[in-house]
Amino acid sequence: MEGCGAAVPVGEAPGEGRARLGPSTARPRRSRAAGPTAALLAAAGLLGGCATPGGLAGNLSQAASQASSSAASSALGLELYLDGRTTATVADVTLIDMARQVSTAQDAASQQVVAGGDELKLRDDVTGAITAVGDEIDQARALVAGAVPAEEGPALVTDLQARAGALSDTADRLEKAAG
DSSP states (O other): OTTSSOOOOTTOOSSTTOOOOOTTSOOOOOOTTHHHHHHHHHHHHHHHOSSOOOHHHHHHHHHHHHHHHHHHHHHHHHHHHHTTSSOHHHHHHHHHHHHHHHHHHHHHHHTOOOOSHHHHHHHHHHHHHHHHHHHHHHHHHHHHHTSSOGGGHHHHHHHHHHHHHHHHHHHHHHHHHHO
């Protein structure tokens, strides 16, 4: 299935017949509606997925995986900003996009219906871990905006990377439990 983890060689556009834009080709303008539409499609892709496990554990696994990816991307964006390899605007746009993805994951996790105390604790633990990533991304945005001292940046990058790893481990464990 194309789109389900199929690799696309670097420099090639996915799909056949897709026009490639050159440096002198005018790029189409994106409307403000494109962002929410793209986020909705990304969420649908993650929730619809490719042979995704079902039930509470499977759904929480997907949410944890989405938040893990967002934490890792945020850490990279912040690290590039701190190293002077990207602008504040690019870093902030990256962090905004990742905050939206975390919000989608948080909603997906927190809205899961549970049958008992153990499932409630599991749902709350995963939702709490996802919420913590969102809080860290907000902190990273504040740093990029100049509201938080830049000296706190390396620790924030390390924290985001650790949260990404922990959520990835959680997603893997939940995926195995879901069967």
